Amino acid sequence: MSHPAHIPVRVANVETVTPFVKTFTFEPRNGATLPRFSAGSHVVVTMPGDERPYRNPYSLMSSPFELDYYQVSVRREDEGRGGSLYMHERVSIGDELDISAPTNMFALHPLARRHLLIAGGIGITPFLAQLHELERMQADYQMHYAFRNQDNAAFHDYLQDHYSDHLHCYESDNGVTLNPARLLADQPLGTHLYVCGPKGLLEAVTDTARRLGWPESCIHYEEFAAPPVGKPFTVELAKSGRSLEVAGSATVLETLEQAGLEPNCLCRGGVCGECETVVLEGDIDHNDHFLSDEVKASNERMMICVSRARSERLVLDL
Amino acid sequence: MIEGIKSRPVYSDLRPDLDGSHHLLVAEGAGAEALVRFCHAWDAAGDPDADYDILYHPDEDRRWIGTVNELAREAVAVFVNRVGLESVLARRLAAARMGLRLYVAGSEGFIWRVVAIAREAGLSEDAIQKERCGTQARPVSCVHCKTIADDVTTNVYQCPGCGLHVFVRDHFSRLLGAYQSVCVDAENPGELPEIEEVYA
Amino acid sequence: MSAQLQINDPKIKPIETFRDDFTYSNSPEAIRRFPFPFHEDKYMYSVNIEPHNVGPAGSVFAPAFDIDEHYLSEIEERRRVLEEDPGRCAVLPHMMEAQWDTLELLMTSLARDYPQHFKLERNGDRWTWENRLLGIKDTFTFDDASTLPYEPFEYITRQVQGDFTLHGQRNNMLYMDGGMVTCQADWSLQFDLGMDFYEWHGPVPKAHEMGIFERALKYLLNLQVGQPVRRLNWTMTVHPRMDTSPENYHKWGIDRSQVTADNVGELAHLRVELQSLFRLPRSNAIIFSIRCYLISLNELVTVPKWARRFHRVHKSLPPELADYKGFSGYQPYVIDFLSQYDDGAPTSPGTQPD
């Protein structure tokens, strides 16, 4: 179960949404319908790549009630490891890709009395599916959307057209910024907070919520750690005695997969906990959101989908 | 989780949680003890920004009323019956904002009644502290007929609903706010163990 | 799906009883496909979770939900239990989406695996469900509970063998948010409703099993749509009694003291639960199917390999486990009885009959 089933899809449409964001529509290749999913789910898209395949998680933004196609949006990261550039520059209509079955790490809380959604920039995508769901449930919700300017405000018009009663926008270049303290200080009991966006916004909002006494169980966020580019290093596999070089733009997980191994993994973003691996030697550079600070400090376990080495070499219990 | 896998609730002394932005204390009977301790801790911590409110029902145990009133906060409300307290509590919660901390002290029956009202109002359990004070009596739900007996103090009792002699287990339901009891002599009808006051 | 070829075509027996006169019995075919759970000649604790919906042709593991010769009897028993105690089926209000998920999963699986008995026609939201075994043909609107005679979860689980529980997932935890529980081994849905994963596993015998539970929870939280898993659990039951609920313990508890050396072969039953778990796609909830199989010792010893092995398992069972499972009182009779069939010969690997 830790190797999600692959769904063969064809790219049915590619749409440029902003100068930085493209939306991809995937149709099932085998003629069947796609699996149903719950709002907030993501899929891992496998791209062939030149040297090695890229596998990136993207939130499903299409309606969960639509089984004929899925949609994801990808922001181009010029500094990234290449996956988003590949999607932007190499993927076009008619291409065939593989995606994983949908998995949800960012679900709406079914007992919430009110849903307070806060997105920064491209962090809007998981909310697009959730808004369909909230509307259908006739839930009490607010969508707060912060962006720099219109070039970075993907789906702004769409949101305006469909959810204007619930939508609050903050365009920082116009001097309009989101004030988390003001927003969070006056919410009724039973409100649940959901945040998705850049690290700065995410931390500002969740820190404020905690400072105002929001219980942890009501704070939800999605921050897929994009695996950072770093220094190359060596991993040694204690059980098989193999030694592999991890390139600066590759992750440990990808390096192992390239070498024909099949480590457990699911989200590839440091969230789900599937790829936890025991480290026997070396210094870990943690980038995940799964391990507790305590475990991180022990330097004994790592999430190989996003974390790297500080030392020249790591010895893994594999 | 150090306790191992148990559904039996864990109670602990009320302590001001200064992360909260509003604080509401609700107590019954000997729960006053916890109120007094809480207020001293609060004063020692000295948090001028926040304040707390107290709802208190003395129940049979009237000797605490003086002490509670002496806590000298304008915010103390003392109720002559539990129903009165419950309706004011529900009203307060309906108007409350996120950031509220709820503190409950009293018997287990009282605690879980308050938790149920709070849950109904949308408060999540991680915003609630609970301290059991005074009696150890348990609210118990008979698994056979579902009748809840309010203050069971013995290991075995006769269910007022179905008349079976039932044994009180440590298995606890937060939703029902009660422990579970199961027929004690099903395998040897009529053979009852010695009945002891274990939850006095 | 080629799986169809591998699924047994059960010859459904007329209704037998799991109470009063206990007319329930297994045919020789049912005995051969009984999910005998012991892989070794001694007791070993294991959680051994494995992929479900795959298994040897004709086995109980091949279909998503096994339908066998006892279908009509178990459905009738469920109806009787519910008639006496409607609370055996309960679902918390926030689980409506999971109810429809369940209905869809069960209907599509049954129609795929047993097309001779079940048929589902979907016309957009208008669905027609045909259950030939029960003579049911209903047309309803998916997502509109008012078009069904019961809520969707109860509607469909009244037509499928085995207990079902529904688990909502939130805050990295699973909750017992609903179920249809009429053939349980001694736990009460009504009492456990709303409990979290640790609470509903309630009183376990050994604290050191904590680590096992933590790992199991993490595993289930990451359970994938379309990749169900299963495990087997077992205990002993006196008489082929499906409803060994705590609710009725005052009625069946007495059974345990009625086992004697003479009647143990007939009265004592090995009770195996095939527990399988499926992620539900729309609600992100998990459905847990607990399918119960009962076999008397007399029936079990018709398979010499099982008789030998079951004897050895009983002899090596830690006493506290026999206590926990509730059969320590009559276990000596069980061991004596089985010893007649254990000549000390080695057993072949695997759990299949020779």
Ligand code: FES
């Ligand atoms: S794959 Fe999910 S944490 Fe690494």
